[in-house]
Amino acid sequence: MYTEKVMDHFTNPRNVGEISDADGIGEVGNAKCGDIMRIYLKVSDAGIIEDVKFKTFGCGAAIATSSMVTEMVKGKSLKEALDISNKAVAEALGGLPPAKMHCSNLAADALHEAIKDYIEKHGETK
Amino acid sequence: MKRIYFDHGATTKVDETVAKTVMEAMLNNFGNPSSIHSFGRTARKSVEESREKVAALLNAQPGEIFFTSGGTESDNLAIKGITLANQKKGHHIITSTVEHHAVLHTCEYLEKNGFTVTYLPVDKYGMVNPEDVREALNNKTILVSIMMGNNEVGTLQPIKEIAAITREAGVYFHTDAVQAVGNMPVDVKDLGVDLLSLSGHKFYGPKGIGALYIRKGVKIAPVQHGGGHERKLRAGTENVPGIIGLARACEIAMQDMPEKVARVSALRDKMIRTILQNIDHVQLNGHPEKRLPGNANFSFEFVEGESLLLNLDLKGIAASSGSACTSGSLDPSHVLLSMGLSHEIAHGSLRLTLGAENTEDEVDYFLDVIPEIVTRLRAMSPLYNNNCNLSIRRSEVCEHCHGDS
Numbered sequence: 024m025y026t027e028k029v030m031d032h033f034t035n036p037r038n039v040g041e042i043s044d045a046d047g048i049g050e051v052g053n054a055k056c057g058d059i060m061r062i063y064l065k066v067s068d069a070g071i072i073e074d075v076k077f078k079t080f081g082c083g084a085a086i087a088t089s090s091m092v093t094e095m096v097k098g099k100s101l102k103e104a105l106d107i108s109n110k111a112v113a114e115a116l117g118g119l120p121p122a123k124m125h126c127s128n129l130a131a132d133a134l135h136e137a138i139k140d141y142i143e144k145h146g147e148t149k
Numbered sequence: 150m151k152r153i154y155f156d157h158g159a160t161t162k163v164d165e166t167v168a169k170t171v172m173e174a175m176l177n178n179f180g181n182p183s184s185i186h187s188f189g190r191t192a193r194k195s196v197e198e199s200r201e202k203v204a205a206l207l208n209a210q211p212g213e214i215f216f217t218s219g220g221t222e223s224d225n226l227a228i229k230g231i232t233l234a235n236q237k238k239g240h241h242i243i244t245s246t247v248e249h250h251a252v253l254h255t256c257e258y259l260e261k262n263g264f265t266v267t268y269l270p271v272d273k274y275g276m277v278n279p280e281d282v283r284e285a286l287n288n289k290t291i292l293v294s295i296m297m298g299n300n301e302v303g304t305l306q307p308i309k310e311i312a313a314i315t316r317e318a319g320v321y322f323h324t325d326a327v328q329a330v331g332n333m334p335v336d337v338k339d340l341g342v343d344l345l346s347l348s349g350h351k352f353y354g355p356k357g358i359g360a361l362y363i364r365k366g367v368k369i370a371p372v373q374h375g376g377g378h379e380r381k382l383r384a385g386t387e388n389v390p391g392i393i394g395l396a397r398a399c400e401i402a403m404q405d406m407p408e409k410v411a412r413v414s415a416l417r418d419k420m421i422r423t424i425l426q427n428i429d430h431v432q433l434n435g436h437p438e439k440r441l442p443g444n445a446n447f448s449f450e451f452v453e454g455e456s457l458l459l460n461l462d463l464k465g466i467a468a469s470s471g472s473a474c475t476s477g478s479l480d481p482s483h484v485l486l487s488m489g490l491s492h493e494i495a496h497g498s499l500r501l502t503l504g505a506e507n508t509e510d511e512v513d514y515f516l517d518v519i520p521e522i523v524t525r526l527r528a529m530s531p532l533y534n535n536n537c538n539l540s541i542r543r544s545e546v547c548e549h550c551h552g553d554s
């Protein structure tokens with residue numbers, strides 16, 4: 024059902040946890056749906072994502088996409104990060120089962136919420 | 150890695166002697182039971198002997214057993230067959246919200262075709278109140294269908310009490326006993342039911358074979374037309390190897406039934422006791438005592454069922470869940486929601502269904518690995534130890550559940 028890559032990220036998720044002095048925190052989904060993804064960002068003065076962590080409640084795809092998106096954005100600029108789509112995350116994982124494509128594939132949305140949170144709190148540039 | 154099977158509610162491993170009997174029948178007993186030559190007569194004899202064995206398990210008469218392709222067909226035949234044959238009397242059916250889809254979707258289909266269906270609610274244990282059945286009955290009611298043991302949470306319904314009420318009212322009573330038959334004593338006379346569905350693959354028999362018990366004198370119509378098989382009620386050349394295999398599974402089930410029930414129940418109870426003792430924020434789903442011998446169903450708060458299943462599978466343990474991700478729909482199990490569980494709690498459900506071949510070592514191994522899995526997933530969960538003072542930008546709208554939160 025899941026690709027090897029998905030199972031790898033599911034069993035050894037990267038960047039799990041919280042950032043206590045995060046510059047931006049975003050969350051999507053709700054417990055009723057069965058998926059919640061929360062992304063914490065640490066952003067440098069130059070607008071580069073220096074650190075990123077996630078916490079996710081959800082199925083295998085939800086956890087794997089969260090882990091994947093954190094790996095994809097570390098070291099990227101906010102602008103580059105905003106260009107990452109849910110679809111790109113799924114592709115980076117070698118694809119997701121069709122049923123999971125729109126249901127548990129929200130990690131990029133969570134990232135974008137975190138970036139918007141950062142912008143709201145700090146303005147466009149820090 | 151050693152593989153442990155705790156999903157007997159989904160299906161069971163065919164017993165070796167059953168498999169041998171089926172193989173033998175396929176190779177050497179291939180005649181059509183309707184043929185008059187010796188090949189046909191041999192097959193006919195086997196089918197009728199099998200009918201006696203299935204009847205014996207249920208304390209029924211052989212003439213009250215009708216072979217079908219399994220639980221789904223038995224449920225369909227019972228419900229559609231009774232309603233078709235008795236619609237002059239009325240168009241009202243009573244069932245419950247926790248039935249298997251084979252019953253629920255059949256009732257929904259009949260609703261679209263002019264029948265009225267009352268779906269009785271259940272209590273927090275998933276149990277129907279017999280008094281609700283009494284109140285729902287009216288002079289147009291032709292059938293009550295309430296399952297015996299729930300496939301998800303294991304709760305055993307008060308079948309005997311309901312049967313007393315329907316009998317008094319002169320209304321037919323069907324029970325889907327697919328999860329119960331072969332796994333615990335089921336006596337149709339003692340229960341007082343009019344129709345009862347069973348399925349071979351839930352008790353070490355082959356898949357695609359089952360039976361419907363129909364008490365002598367019950368008025369029922371066929372739903373599948375063709376030849377005059379099964380006394381004109383179920384057309385189609387008999388699945389002779391399947392029927393012989395089903396009968397063998399019934400014979401095996403009858404041997405030492407009380408001892409087997411006690412052994413499986415003891416393993417289940419150890420599992421339930423230990424989990425509730427050793428893990429916080431966990432609840433047992435289903436009735437604490439009145440449940441199928443092999444069924445344990447838990448909800449682990451703050452974690453989602455599919456993640457639990459995947460982690461258990463990595464440890465070699467096969468189980469199931471009522472979470473949306475595993476139910477194949479966007480909503481978690483209708484049974485758990487009917488019992489009043491919140492979506493969150495329903496998403497975190499884990500069903501372990503034990504069977505005859507499971508050992509205490511296997512249960513101990515599960516009890517050993519599950520706390521660590523739950524702890525790991527909770528450490529990842531934003532719902533666990535949630536810091537409410539965090540300033541977070543949230544978008545709760547998720548398209549797939551229509552934006553509700």
Ligand SMILES: Cc1ncc(COP(=O)(O)O)c(C=O)c1O
Pocket residue numbers: 158159218219220221222224249251296298299300325327328348349350357359
């Ligand atoms: C309670 C119940 N009814 C009906 C069925 C359907 O039985 P079958 O798989 O033989 O069609 C099942 C099994 O999935 C069941 O658990």
